[in-house]
Amino acid sequence: MHQGVAAVCKLPPLRFHLQFKVAQCSAIRYDFLMLIYIALGIAFVVPLLFLFLVRKFDLFATGRYAVNVVTLIWGVIAYLLAVQVNSTAIELGWATRSQVIRVIAPIAEELLKSLILIYLVQRADFNYIVDGAIYGFGAGIGFAIIENYEYVMGHQEIALTIAVARVFSTNLVHATGSGLIGTVLAYRRGDRSWVGWLFLLFGYAFSMSFHMGFNTMVNAGGFLIVAIAFGAVGVGLIWYAIRRGLKTQKEWVGEKLTEADRATKSETKALTKIEDLPREILAPVEKQFGSDKAKLVQKMMLRQAEMGxxxxxxDSTPNEGKRREIELLIEDIKKDVKTMRDQIGPYCMMLVRQVYLEQDIKIWDAIGARIAQSSTGQVGGGLWDRTGERIKSSKAQEEQP
Structure with a gap:
């Protein structure tokens, strides 16, 4: 495309052709620039959209947007540092360009991206695997966005193709690597035994190997569909890690959130079924009290979950200083929950509790109905009827000569 533009612009400036040729050059140049702008837009917006979608998996909403912005910025910094590391390795003759792409770059980049995660996971406001996966994904996306810019501007003749191909492959591989490392760092925080260390080492090794495999395939001229498949597998791994983390968090909420925190059993039960919260709890509240109250109820219940x-x-924080920080955060959450309860009001809270109590009553009513349906009239239902019949049958057989 560059050559086409240059050829047109170098035509002899004949007077009667001048106006037409200038217009033609301008039109071609305008189209060329528009393609670059579109490519840059794709390279910037689509990765952020992926991060936004991954955040939707965080049903307890423990991951903070502000922290994700920090991880994005760190991803950019990690890219700039990685460029220096990779360039130095080639300039000093430590490795060839091919070796850097296939081995050194994946190791250096995953280590650099994870530095922010190592810091975040030590903070009192960090929660568990879901936070680690989302923050790690953010660091990878930040790294990928600035790398996209370099590739698009460095290959302007195929800028649009580069942008589309990268956002669905390379970008997701970067996000997957740091997302998985964030996951294992979070797991290690909760398990300080040798198993936790082993899990951490495996996570780093897997992320680097996954990255190496992708780079080797691309460097060897692999098909684009294979590169995209790598990205899809990466997203699947992050989704699985978040789902496992949510399952554990629900168990923690059910175990630790008690009436001492002014959380009733029905509220705790609702939070252990967080997927049903919009339909089972918030919909009736919104219908009865409006959307503002429903949003406030949701916010209150999510804060309760975070407290649990x-x-x-x-239990897994031996450091007294860190324990004190977490305890202070719990106290702050309790104050927030109390304030929100007052804003919600007693009548709305009664409805919230009644919804789940009614569900329990319906379940037991259904069980009772099934028992009564199978019964022949004896108190206790069909189970006891059948037991009595078997005893009678056994006695009759014993009495036979």
């Missing part, structure tokens, strides 16, 4: 998660984290 942090109480569980106290």
């Amino acid at each position: 998660i942090k109480r569980k984290l106290l």
Whole structure:
């Protein structure tokens, strides 16, 4: 495309052709620039959209947007540092360009991206695997965005193709690597035994190997569909890690969130079924009291869940200073929950509790109905009827000569 533009612009400036040729050059140049702008837009917006979608998996909403912005910025910094490391390795003759792409770059880049995660996972406001996966994904996306810019501007003649190919492959590989490392760092925080260390080492090794495999395949001229498949597998791994983390968090909430935190059993039960919260709890509240109250109820219940998660984290935090920080956060959450309860009001809270109590009553009513349906009239239902019949049958057989 560059050659085409240059050829047109170098035509002899004949007077009667001048106006037409200038217009033609301008039109071609305008189209060329538009393609680059579109490519840059794709390279910037689509990765952020992926991060936004991954955040949707965080049903307890423990991951903070502000922290994700920090991880994005760190991803950019990690890229700039990685460029220096990779360039130095080639300039000093430590490795060839091919070796850097296939081995050194994946190791250096995953280590650099994870530095922010090592810091975040030590903080009292960090929760568990879900936070680690989302923050790690953010660091990878930040790294990928600035790398996209370099590739698009360095290959302007195929800028659009580069942008589309990268956002669905390389970008997701970067996000997967740091997301998995964030996951294992979070797991290690909760398990300080040798198993936790082993899990951490495996996570780093797997992320680097996954990255190496992708780079080797691309460097060898692999098909684009294979590169995209790598990205899809990466997203699947992050999704699985978050789902496992959510399952554990629900167990923690059910175990640690008690009436001492002014959380009734029905509220705790609702939070252990967080997927049903919009349909089972918020919909009736919105219908009866409006959307503002429903949003406030949701916010209150999510804060309750975070309180239960942090109480569980106290069990795996031996450092007294860190324990005190977590305890202070729990106290702040309790104050927030109390304030929100007052804003919600007693009548709305009664509805919230009644919804789940009614569900329990319906379940037991259904069980009772099934028992009564199978019964022949004896109190206790069909189970006892059948037991009595078997005893009678056994006695009759014994009495036979």
